[in-house]
Amino acid sequence: MPRITFIDFSGASHEVEARTGGTIMEAAIEAMVPGIEGDCGGNCICATCHVYVDPAWLGRLPDPEGDEEAMIEYTSEPEDNSRLTCQLTVTDELDGMVVRVPETQY
Known part of the structure; x- marks a missing residue:
């Protein structure tokens, strides 16, 4: 299972296992990563799962679109x-990805 590291605003690191085919948000919610709220349940209508992707990983992700x-x-x-x-979406290629959680989602 791919592992994603979330670094919260205080600098604490939270490494979580993420199910391939699921979303990074789902992995964060299941692991109770501080600062990731996911209020809309993954419907892309609230932005409470916002992160900053480590620049080394941006090229492995599709560009953001639309909503x-x-x-x-x-x-x-x-x-x-x-x-x-x-x-x-979690893929095996994202194993080791690092993201930073902002101070606030609002």
Whole structure:
């Protein structure tokens, strides 16, 4: 199972196993990663699963499109490496990926 490392705003690291074919958000919620709320259940309508993807991993992800692009603009501090974890499907190639959780989702 691929492992994803979430680094919360305080700097604490949370390494979680993520089910291939699921979303990174689902893995974070199941592991109770602090700061990932997923209020809309993965429907891309709330942006409470926002993270900053480590630049080394951005090239392995599809570009954000449509609803995700629009919702990223509603995050508290959007950056070039902002993504919504509900829109990121776990693949074996993402094993070891690192993401940072923002201070707040609002």
